[in-house]
Amino acid sequence: MIEARNLEKRFGKQLVFKDVNFKINDGEFISLVGHNGSGKTTLVKILMGLEKKSGGDILIDKKQTIGYVPQFRNIDLDYPLDIEQFVRLNLKWKLSPEKRRKDNELVNEILEKTHLTELKHRPLGLASGGEKQKAYLAQSLLNDPKILILDESTASLDVEVKMQLMDLVQELNKRFKLTVIFITHDYELSKKYTKRALFFENKTIKPISINDVSEDMFELGGR
Numbered sequence: 001m002i003e004a005r006n007l008e009k010r011f012g013k014q015l016v017f018k019d020v021n022f023k024i025n026d027g028e029f030i031s032l033v034g035h036n037g038s039g040k041t042t043l044v045k046i047l048m049g050l051e052k053k054s055g056g057d058i059l060i061d062k063k064q065t066i067g068y069v070p071q072f073r074n075i076d077l078d079y080p081l082d083i084e085q086f087v088r089l090n091l092k093w094k095l096s097p098e099k100r101r102k103d104n105e106l107v108n109e110i111l112e113k114t115h116l117t118e119l120k121h122r123p124l125g126l127a128s129g130g131e132k133q134k135a136y137l138a139q140s141l142l143n144d145p146k147i148l149i150l151d152e153s154t155a156s157l158d159v160e161v162k163m164q165l166m167d168l169v170q171e172l173n174k175r176f177k178l179t180v181i182f183i184t185h186d187y188e189l190s191k192k193y194t195k196r197a198l199f200f201e202n203k204t205i206k207p208i209s210i211n212d213v214s215e216d217m218f219e220l221g222g223r
């Protein structure tokens with residue numbers, strides 16, 4: 001479980017959020033929703049230990065590994081790695097044949113889980129947007145994470161491709177009880193795939209039921 005108790009974050013004099021209290025249960029699939037600049041990325045960075053909190057507490061099992069899937073960015077056509085090589089980038093280089101055999105098994109298993117086995121030799125630069133995002137997803141699974149953070153990972157993809165990626169994430173969430181934290185400006189996807197949201201508004205963060213989200217909460221403009 002992840003728990004925030006009176007969490008507060010400031011950058012110098014600028015308050016990002018305060019009085020933040022919420023719990024995220026193991027295996028939950030939850031949206032992070034709010035206007036630009038409301039602090040979604042900042043919260044995720046605090047969870048990942050990349051940014052310090054200014055006050056309060058964030059309780060998270062330190063042994064848990066976190067996987068991170070970034071927003072879609074195009075990759076040059078002549079990018080030198082194929083999908084499998086790209087997924088392997090996060091592995092530590094090992095010399096022992098036994099360890100390398102285990103790594104190969106692990107990579108094959110992950111390519112299978114993310115439905116990339118057939119595509120593993122496709123150069124990443126030539127892969128479609130959805131395939132590139134699946135490759136990022138596969139890479140994020142290498143360290144056997146219990147928590148997966150999707151940082152607007154579906155933005156800029158076609159509607160159908162977004163759904164395919166989310167279906168795959170949902171499958172991983174259910175099969176492996178992965179906790180999924182989905183930062184999004186997409187009302188439809190949030191409604192379809194998650195049951196609760198953390199809503200960032202008025203310099204705080206409130207847990208709400210997905211039945212209580214409305215489209216204006218997802219607008220891009222800052223408040």
Ligand SMILES: Nc1ncnc2c1ncn2[C@@H]1O[C@H](COP(=O)(O)OP(=O)(O)OP(=O)(O)O)[C@@H](O)[C@H]1O
Nearest residue numbers: 011014016034035036037038039040041042043200
């Ligand atoms: N390293 C930093 N130093 C100073 N201010 C920062 C830093 N990182 C973020 N901020 C500020 O903190 C606020 C929250 O930013 P954050 O990126 O967390 O918002 P967000 O909700 O993720 O926005 P978006 O939806 O646009 O991605 C913004 O005002 C931002 O300018």
